[in-house]
Amino acid sequence: MPKVKTNRVKYPEGWELIEPTLRELQAKMREAENDTHDGKRKCETLWPIFKIAHQKSRYIFDLYHRRNEISKELYEFCLDQGYADRNLIAKWKKPGYERLCCLRCMQPRDHNYATTCVCRVPKHLREEKVIECVHCGCRGCASGD
Structure with missing residues (x-):
């Protein structure tokens, strides 16, 4: 059977x-x-x-x-x-990626000049103080922060 x-x-x-x-x-x-996206960027x-x-x-x-x-x-x-x-x-x-927010932030093909996302830059090296990633809204996921 x-x-x-x-x-x-x-x-x-x-x-x-x-x-x-x-x-x-x-x-x-x-x-x-299912949340509405009125007034938000895409x-x-x-x-x-x-x-x-x-x-x-x-x-x-x-x-x-x-x-x-x-x-x-x-x-x-x-x-x-x-x-x-x-x-x-x-x-x-892996070392250096312990706090990575998403995989898109580390892929160079998705960014200008083939670099990683701005949220991967340590806070002490940034020129601007408040930065949000375009991909996921992260404000900083560098391991040194």
Whole structure:
């Protein structure tokens, strides 16, 4: 007799501990996606979405790498299911990128003169004091800040 496949995903042990926070962030994400963008620039409408995606990834990264509160199985499950950005977390593990806000800020092809984003410049080297990234609204994610 063939196996019966179900659509239900089997959650690893410890999922019930992080599920409420992830559901809350998912609800915030839906709200940010459906929010009106009247009076905002086109790029400003995406800033809350980038911020929430960063929060979700940072939450899972901290639980596994900093606090060691979740298992490797649960961590991999969260990455595979899209609860966190695998590429962003990979950058956070490298020196100099511990506070990176999003992947677009470090890609030189998206910027003038093939450099990185202005939010990657340390605060003591900036000429202007208040700067917001055009891509994600970050005000500074350089590791030296």
